[in-house]
Amino acid sequence: MLVEPARRCAMIEALRREGARGTWLALLGELASLAGPGLQLLSHCERPWCSATFSGARHGFRLSFEGIEAVSAGEAFIAALPDHEFQVRGRLVADATITAAEHDLMAGPRLTIVADLLVLDES
Numbered sequence: 001m002l003v004e005p006a007r008r009c010a011m012i013e014a015l016r017r018e019g020a021r022g023t024w025l026a027l028l029g030e031l032a033s034l035a036g037p038g039l040q041l042l043s044h045c046e047r048p049w050c051s052a053t054f055s056g057a058r059h060g061f062r063l064s065f066e067g068i069e070a071v072s073a074g075e076a077f078i079a080a081l082p083d084h085e086f087q088v089r090g091r092l093v094a095d096a097t098i099t100a101a102e103h104d105l106m107a108g109p110r111l112t113i114v115a116d117l118l119v120l121d122e123s
Helices: 005-018 023-035 068-083
Strands: 039-050 055-066 091-104 110-121
Touching (some): 023 039, 023 068, 023 110, 055 068, 055 091, 068 091, 068 110
Antiparallel strands (some): 039 055, 055 110
16 A cells, blocks of 8 residues: 555555554554655565464555655664564564665655564454
């Protein structure tokens, strides 16, 4: 989903108001708030996860930052993500890590990252 930043934020806000937001969209909203306006969502995947005592899901987000300012914001995002306290109703983000990061200077400055989030059900 490549959406210009202003339209993307308006789209996320509209979904929040309509109550149509699932866990992945709540996570995307948190990531967008943390990253700033240069964030572009390339893909998302979700797979169930459980242990002997917890259940939830792993969410993978492939994100892109294009342009000098956005790449700088992306690097700050990488540093801030592991300590970010997510606010997702009924869920606990137990782990948030960057599993891949790639800089591309040939097509203009671009940073593509993969963020992996382990989200546990609180119930």
